[in-house]
Amino acid sequence: MLDGVGISWPGGSPENTGLILALIVGAYFVVLWFSAVVWTARDIHQRTVEPMAQLVFTLIVLIFNFPGLVVYRVLRPPLTLQEAEEHRLESSALMRELEQSPPCSRCGYPIAADYLACPKCTIQLRLACDQCDRVLDPDWRICPWCVAEIRIPSDDAPPPPPSAPAGTPPRDIVAQASRPQASQSASGATSVQSSRVPTFD
Ligand SMILES: [Zn+2]
Numbered sequence: 463m464l465d466g467v468g469i470s471w472p473g474g475s476p477e478n479t480g481l482i483l484a485l486i487v488g489a490y491f492v493v494l495w496f497s498a499v500v501w502t503a504r505d506i507h508q509r510t511v512e513p514m515a516q517l518v519f520t521l522i523v524l525i526f527n528f529p530g531l532v533v534y535r536v537l538r539p540p541l542t543l544q545e546a547e548e549h550r551l552e553s554s555a556l557m558r559e560l561e562q563s564p565p566c567s568r569c570g571y572p573i574a575a576d577y578l579a580c581p582k583c584t585i586q587l588r589l590a591c592d593q594c595d596r597v598l599d600p601d602w603r604i605c606p607w608c609v610a611e612i613r614i615p616s617d618d619a620p621p622p623p624p625s626a627p628a629g630t631p632p633r634d635i636v637a638q639a640s641r642p643q644a645s646q647s648a649s650g651a652t653s654v655q656s657s658r659v660p661t662f663d
Pocket residue numbers: 566567568569570571580581582583584585
């Protein structure tokens with residue numbers, strides 16, 4: 463029937479065509495399998511130097527293939543050796559920074575250059591910029607990042623002078639005016655009393 467349109471079965475018969483298809487699909491999966499094993503072998507070598515772990519993880523992917531690959535992704539060491547080394551360098555750099563900057567003046571605890579206060583005894587050591595929140599050097603007069611002026615809060619600033627509340631004397635007059643019987647004997651109440659005289663009519 464297919465001969466009528468000029469197409470014949472590849473391989474000469476439907477059985478052979480199926481065989482060829484099976485070979486292609488099989489080769490495809492073999493390539494995928496092989497790639498997964500090679501990828502796992504490379505990846506585990508970047509993550510551990512232990513030969514036993516390298517062998518076991520590679521065998522898991524070799525035997526179980528894609529399910530094994532999922533298991534490997536879950537169980538593998540989270541960091542590569544290079545990433546672990548970078549983390550180690552970062553933390554050692556932080557430790558060196560801690561050792562270089564002067565310790566807390568009160569308790570001697572190591573203080574990093576960007577600490578505002580001692581984490582142990584809670585004493586405040588440095589100021590942060592009001593505008594951009596960066597740590598300021600005690601010698602600076604303006605913030606080098608946002609050019610804001612640095613206000614030094616002083617502990618011995620005098621308290622604001624107590625100002626007499628305005629409006630108190632008028633309130634006294636009003637109070638006296640509302641109590642005419644008490645203000646009759648008072649000398650300062652004459653004006654109030656005289657203003658009340660016409661009400662006796
Ligand atoms: Zn301290």
